[in-house]
Amino acid sequence: MARYKIAWLPGDGIGPEVLEAARTVLDASGLEAEYLPGDIGWNMWLKEGNTLPERTVELLKRSDCAIFGAVTSKPPSDVMQELPPRFRGKGIRYSSALIRIRQQFDLFTCLRPCKAYPGNPGNLKEGTDIVIFRENTEGIYCGAEWPRVPQEFFAVRGMERVSPNAAVSVRAITRRASQNIARAAFEHAEKHGRKKITAVHKANVLRATDGLFLDAVREIGREHPKIRLEEMYIDNCCLQLVLDPLKFDIILTTNLFGDILSDLCAGLVGGLGFAPSANIGKSWALFEPAHGSAPDIAGKYVANPIAAILSAAMMAGWLGEKKKAHDIEGAVAAVIREGKVRTPDMGGGSGTLEMGRAVSEKLR
Numbered sequence: 001m002a003r004y005k006i007a008w009l010p011g012d013g014i015g016p017e018v019l020e021a022a023r024t025v026l027d028a029s030g031l032e033a034e035y036l037p038g039d040i041g042w043n044m045w046l047k048e049g050n051t052l053p054e055r056t057v058e059l060l061k062r063s064d065c066a067i068f069g070a071v072t073s074k075p076p077s078d079v080m081q082e083l084p085p086r087f088r089g090k091g092i093r094y095s096s097a098l099i100r101i102r103q104q105f106d107l108f109t110c111l112r113p114c115k116a117y118p119g120n121p122g123n124l125k126e127g128t129d130i131v132i133f134r135e136n137t138e139g140i141y142c143g144a145e146w147p148r149v150p151q152e153f154f155a156v157r158g159m160e161r162v163s164p165n166a167a168v169s170v171r172a173i174t175r176r177a178s179q180n181i182a183r184a185a186f187e188h189a190e191k192h193g194r195k196k197i198t199a200v201h202k203a204n205v206l207r208a209t210d211g212l213f214l215d216a217v218r219e220i221g222r223e224h225p226k227i228r229l230e231e232m233y234i235d236n237c238c239l240q241l242v243l244d245p246l247k248f249d250i251i252l253t254t255n256l257f258g259d260i261l262s263d264l265c266a267g268l269v270g271g272l273g274f275a276p277s278a279n280i281g282k283s284w285a286l287f288e289p290a291h292g293s294a295p296d297i298a299g300k301y302v303a304n305p306i307a308a309i310l311s312a313a314m315m316a317g318w319l320g321e322k323k324k325a326h327d328i329e330g331a332v333a334a335v336i337r338e339g340k341v342r343t344p345d346m347g348g349g350s351g352t353l354e355m356g357r358a359v360s361e362k363l364r
């Protein structure tokens, strides 16, 4: 019997093809897993009026962890326009499947490594090696939103400046989630010999929420005196990352800032094709390339599967298969170094599955 039960969630757009390539690599690594396919994403919104059907949630609960390709998500006006008429008028509300899983399974850590692999033509600065720890369950993603300001809000200080014809999103930051993500970052630093954590925030403006975040980070920092804690405003952080990414080691931040910074950092190391990620909770995790579904190139098998393959390596590592994780990453690094197989984003003409095969061959 297979050792691990892994929920397999291809999703939308290029999701299925990048996972197909990742699968050849997982098989070549010899990971003893059973892969259980699950429905998810925009295609399910169109078919069932639900991006994350209950049967998929049940499947996730039965699995050891999940790997996910990509999902399409769209702004509210498009979402309702594209909902098939038979689902309309039933009070169906759209929500992102990915955000729902992160919140429902309390996957409070979003871990996103950004590494400049030698030989990658897209590297802006050789030697870049940054790990982002993004809080993954709350902040402005908490889901408390109003398309019109509720009347009772007008009693709150600051609201007198807001016209009733406005929309409101709440940015909720808890001490618990801030401590959780800070602990994950400090423990990772200790375990992997990293020296410095940069806590990124905007506490000079978002005084209540980022004030609390920073406070929780400092508190956890005191428990880890060997790791240097640096604090930086989000705007300055963007500037410094572009000027000198080598100054950074681990970045620790809240949800939306982490979303933005992880795209920025991916841009430093060749783009989203090189940006894997892990969503980790206490005992379950979901692995996914940080890229979206790229509908413009979907079905053409030209997407770079490296982000998905590196996500699969992170999954093997999380399952305790450290050697396999290390070998897969080494195989990716070797293919990039050789430069013979390159997808179009790297300036080459190789396809998605060709890249998957090249990495797999290094493992055999």
Ligand code: IPM
Residues within 6 Å of the ligand: 071, 073, 096, 098, 099, 259, 290, 292
């Ligand atoms: C990511 C994505 C998601 C996010 C979207 C698809 C909801 O951009 O994983 O970075 O904003 O977290």
Ligand code: MG
Residues within 6 Å of the ligand: 259, 260, 263, 290
């Ligand atoms: Mg993003």
